[in-house]
Amino acid sequence: MFNKLSMFLSAFICFAGTVFAQSQPCSTDEHHQDLLVKYPELAEFEQQFHQQLRGILASRTTSSTSDTEYYDVPIVVHVVHDYGVENLKDDDIYEAAKNWAKAFVKENADTAVVIDPFKPYIGNARLKLHLATIDPNGNPTKGVVRHYSYLTHTADDQAKYESWPHNKYINIWFVNSFGSSGAAAYAYYPSVGAFRPNYDGVISLYNYLDRSKTIPHELGHVLNLQHVWGNNNNAAVACGDDEVDDTPPTKGHSPGCIPTAIYDVTCATGYSKTYVSSSGLADSLVDYPDTTNSQNIMDYTYCSNMFTIGQCYRMRAAITSSVAGRNNLITPANIAATGALAPMPDLPPVADFYVGRSTAAGIVTDAKTRFLTFTHDGKFTFSNASWNDTVSSVHWEFSNGAQTPVSSSMTTVENKFSVPGWVTVTLTATSNAGSNTIVNTSTVYAADTTPRGGLDYSQQFANAGHILDWPMINYYENQFKWEFHNGSGKGDNGCIGYHSYDATGVAYGEASGDYDDVFTPAFNLEGLSGDVYVNFYTAGASRNGRSSDTRDSMELQVSTSGGARWVKLEGYNGIALANNGNRFGNFEPSSTTEWVGRSVSIPEIYRNRETFFRLRFRPGVRGNNLYVDDFRISALPVNIQGLAGDKKPELIIYPNPSSNGTNIAFKTGNDGIATYTIRDVAGKVIYSATRTGLPNSIVNDFISRSEIPLSGMYFVSLVNGSSNITKKLTIY
Numbered sequence: 180m181f182n183k184l185s186m187f188l189s190a191f192i193c194f195a196g197t198v199f200a201q202s203q204p205c206s207t208d209e210h211h212q213d214l215l216v217k218y219p220e221l222a223e224f225e226q227q228f229h230q231q232l233r234g235i236l237a238s239r240t241t242s243s244t245s246d247t248e249y250y251d252v253p254i255v256v257h258v259v260h261d262y263g264v265e266n267l268k269d270d271d272i273y274e275a276a277k278n279w280a281k282a283f284v285k286e287n288a289d290t291a292v293v294i295d296p297f298k299p300y301i302g303n304a305r306l307k308l309h310l311a312t313i314d315p316n317g318n319p320t321k322g323v324v325r326h327y328s329y330l331t332h333t334a335d336d337q338a339k340y341e342s343w344p345h346n347k348y349i350n351i352w353f354v355n356s357f358g359s360s361g362a363a364a365y366a367y368y369p370s371v372g373a374f375r376p377n378y379d380g381v382i383s384l385y386n387y388l389d390r391s392k393t394i395p396h397e398l399g400h401v402l403n404l405q406h407v408w409g410n411n412n413n414a415a416v417a418c419g420d421d422e423v424d425d426t427p428p429t430k431g432h433s434p435g436c437i438p439t440a441i442y443d444v445t446c447a448t449g450y451s452k453t454y455v456s457s458s459g460l461a462d463s464l465v466d467y468p469d470t471t472n473s474q475n476i477m478d479y480t481y482c483s484n485m486f487t488i489g490q491c492y493r494m495r496a497a498i499t500s501s502v503a504g505r506n507n508l509i510t511p512a513n514i515a516a517t518g519a520l521a522p523m524p525d526l527p528p529v530a531d532f533y534v535g536r537s538t539a540a541g542i543v544t545d546a547k548t549r550f551l552t553f554t555h556d557g558k559f560t561f562s563n564a565s566w567n568d569t570v571s572s573v574h575w576e577f578s579n580g581a582q583t584p585v586s587s588s589m590t591t592v593e594n595k596f597s598v599p600g601w602v603t604v605t606l607t608a609t610s611n612a613g614s615n616t617i618v619n620t621s622t623v624y625a626a627d628t629t630p631r632g633g634l635d636y637s638q639q640f641a642n643a644g645h646i647l648d649w650p651m652i653n654y655y656e657n658q659f660k661w662e663f664h665n666g667s668g669k670g671d672n673g674c675i676g677y678h679s680y681d682a683t684g685v686a687y688g689e690a691s692g693d694y695d696d697v698f699t700p701a702f703n704l705e706g707l708s709g710d711v712y713v714n715f716y717t718a719g720a721s722r723n724g725r726s727s728d729t730r731d732s733m734e735l736q737v738s739t740s741g742g743a744r745w746v747k748l749e750g751y752n753g754i755a756l757a758n759n760g761n762r763f764g765n766f767e768p769s770s771t772t773e774w775v776g777r778s779v780s781i782p783e784i785y786r787n788r789e790t791f792f793r794l795r796f797r798p799g800v801r802g803n804n805l806y807v808d809d810f811r812i813s814a815l816p817v818n819i820q821g822l823a824g825d826k827k828p829e830l831i832i833y834p835n836p837s838s839n840g841t842n843i844a845f846k847t848g849n850d851g852i853a854t855y856t857i858r859d860v861a862g863k864v865i866y867s868a869t870r871t872g873l874p875n876s877i878v879n880d881f882i883s884r885s886e887i888p889l890s891g892m893y894f895v896s897l898v899n900g901s902s903n904i905t906k907k908l909t910i911y
Contacts, residue, residue, distance in 0.1 A: 312518030346504025352379030730799025
């Protein structure tokens with residue numbers, strides 16, 4: 180019989196050989212505690228599962244031979260990728276799936292090298308894994324789906340895109356790298372799957388597709404197996420037990436497929452179990468091997484050769500339990516609905532392509548170059564990424580006066596365009612089973628080089644027509660993106676905004692790691708001297724009360740190389756960008772007071788006949804929306820550009836409050852003279868100056884902190900002809 184079942188919520192494992200070792204073997208305890216803190220009600224699911232499985236296991240012994248039925252189990256593989264090495268090949272996945280399945284029916288050939296003490300205990304779980312041939316919508320599939328996402332680079336539970344129903348399929352995701360641990364893979368026990376269905380399944384690094392039985396190990400966790408040393412998640416530390424009798428107590432080994440590990444007796448010397456009958460009397464004594472079962476798939480030795488008979492009973496108990504709907508996986512109705520026993524269908528390919536780095540000579544461009552002037556020498560690079568079948572031929576078509584309007588290249592096409600605007604790209608992929616076509620009308624933008632203005636340029640975004648020459652690129656084609664916003668603005672009912680507020684409940688698709696761009700038209704700034712600014716207004720908010728969690732950010736970048744190379748001019752982040760503080764709802768500005776002016780000086784090196792700007796937004800965790808309006812090129816910063824049209828005297832102090840000096844801006848009088856004075860609260864003059872110039876000319880003085888060394892409140896008075904204006908200034 181078996182000891183009491185002690186369930187824990189999640190199990191994380193990394194397998195690594197000499198070359199592929201991960202920086203951290205596992206993170207079970209860390210993730211386990213995080214889940215309990217975040218969802219304390221999970222303990223209830225844990226206890227229910229504990230009681231249910233105790234009853235199932237109580238009637239079984241490791242010598243029982245009555246349970247001989249085979250169960251079929253549908254699986255689906257999700258490839259979360261950014262068109263990199265993590266975008267695994269179909270054939271490699273199919274081959275790996277065959278190898279995973281062998282361990283669960285005792286067909287893996289390496290059981291032959293199991294040492295003699297454990298040969299009698301090699302188990303057959305009688306679980307047949309099958310890639311599904313019918314998807315949740317009833318459509319034919321080969322059991323592999325792909326998701327284009329930035330989350331492949333910082334993967335955790337949020338990267339588990341579009342989980343198929345976990346009570347019908349076991350979901351397995353592959354990613355490029357993990358965001359919070361150095362593990363190679365991890366999985367959840369059924370108790371967690373019952374509470375967080377979207378997270379249920381296995382997630383693994385792409386290069387562990389078929390290495391050291393990583394996936395069979397993780398599927399063991401999905402089917403309620405602990406590590407052989409228990410749940411402490413630290414191999415080779417202390418003797419522990421996994422609540423399975425025929426896996427003797429062990430410290431575990433990380434890594435170590437060596438004789439001292441395989442014949443380790445540190446924890447198991449004299450190990451035996453006494454079983455009792457239903458009447459409570461001693462029934463039998465089993466003298467288990469004193470050597471630890473280091474060749475077990477649930478150890479870290481990387482000589483992963485076997486499950487034990489007891490582990491197989493435990494997995495079968497999980498697959499027949501209703502917790503997390505595991506028992507529905509194996510029902511005849513579900514096997515038919517998922518097509519688990521049907522032969523893999525011969526399906527047409529899925530046409531797909533991506534845009535890579537431009538071939539601009541001598542310039543390192545963006546990894547995804549999707550904006551270039553149509554006159555630029557550089558070319559856009561389009562790469563074929565069609566999948567789902569062996570593609571025999573492809574056919575490309577390009578609009579906008581493409582240099583290569585059609586192509587049959589199976590790999591890449593480098594192209595440039597003579598007509599500015601959005602380019603339409605059509606790709607048809609063909610195999611023996613048929614063809615599939617993808618049409619993308621906004622994949623790259625060939626920008627016009629005709630300048631839209633210089634110092635006189637102003638864009639109010641009053642209507643959607645005003646963004647026709649402001650291309651917005653949503654690189655990952657998701658809900659986080661730039662768009663025209665109708666309903667509010669700085670001075671009218673229109674602006675542009677970045678949608679960062681996630682209303683999906685964060686089931687998947689966390690925004691952190693994403694980025695998107697909005698590009699300006701070209702400006703002719705050639706020959707301009709003196710001060711030249713990019714001015715605009717923003718209205719933003721956070722979503723979380725803690726400023727440390729406000730991670731939305733935006734950069735203003737400039738290009739004078741036709742979009743091939745971009746340089747950061749200014750950046751904004753955190754609470755400086757979220758100027759309206761914390762808003763728990765979907766933020767939308769409703770008042771002119773919610774907008775803040777931004778001014779960025781344009782260095783002379785970036786003033787030419789074709790100067791472009793772009794705003795690059797990076798949404799953060801639990802971010803909120805940002806809006807941009809009233810974009811101008813001006814000789815005056817945004818805080819005083821209104822002075823040029825003012826007929827009445829005005830005094831502008833910015834920034835205010837300030838910790839590092841401040842600007843005082845005003846117009847001289849009709850006689851060209853104005854005097855301003857800074858006094859403290861006691862009336863003492865701290866600073867005073869008189870400015871003389873042309874009548875009604877603008878003065879913008881910077882007062883350094885050294886002139887106002889003490890923090891506190893001050894009063895600034897301006898005497899301009901017959902007018903006298905006084906305003907408060909706060910220094911901190």
